[in-house]
Amino acid sequence: MSQHPPHDAPATSARLPFPLRWNDNDQYGHMNNTVYYEAMDTAVNRWMIREAGLDPQGAVIGLCVASSCQFLRSASFPEDLEVEVGVEKVGRTSLTWAPRILRPGEPDPLATGSFTHVFVDAATRRPVPVPDAVRAAVSRHLTG
Numbered sequence: 001m002s003q004h005p006p007h008d009a010p011a012t013s014a015r016l017p018f019p020l021r022w023n024d025n026d027q028y029g030h031m032n033n034t035v036y037y038e039a040m041d042t043a044v045n046r047w048m049i050r051e052a053g054l055d056p057q058g059a060v061i062g063l064c065v066a067s068s069c070q071f072l073r074s075a076s077f078p079e080d081l082e083v084e085v086g087v088e089k090v091g092r093t094s095l096t097w098a099p100r101i102l103r104p105g106e107p108d109p110l111a112t113g114s115f116t117h118v119f120v121d122a123a124t125r126r127p128v129p130v131p132d133a134v135r136a137a138v139s140r141h142l143t144g
Contacts, residue, residue, distance in 0.1 A: 043083035052137035062117035
């Protein structure tokens with residue numbers, strides 16, 4: 001799949017709710033930057049568990065090896081946000097996600113991110129191919 005500019009939505013994606021919590025605000029009165037990462041990481045893993053059947057306690061797990069976030073606009077409690085899960089690249093042992101944080105019904109993101117998971121054997125921590133179920137779910141739901 002081709003790489004998308006940070007402001008564009010992935011060709012196909014899934015949106016998951018992310019209601020802000022009281023403690024997500026920092027002393028400046030807006031969502032702390034670490035919460036953006038939590039939201040994206042939670043949404044991506046929730047999607048893999050729900051849509052691809054990934055077992056976090058299974059023989060193969062996905063470890064985050066790189067992440068980034070571009071902060072575009074702020075949000076604050078008590079807003080209800082959404083995390084759009086999309087895919088930038090599927091490799092042999094890795095998957096790079098292209099999550100975006102949005103307000104429901106709005107096309108312009110508050111933040112755009114990139115998360116790369118390398119799939120590893122849970123016991124040895126050595127890389128293994130992206131699980132077939134994950135690859136199939138990405139192909140079925142997140143690629144155009």
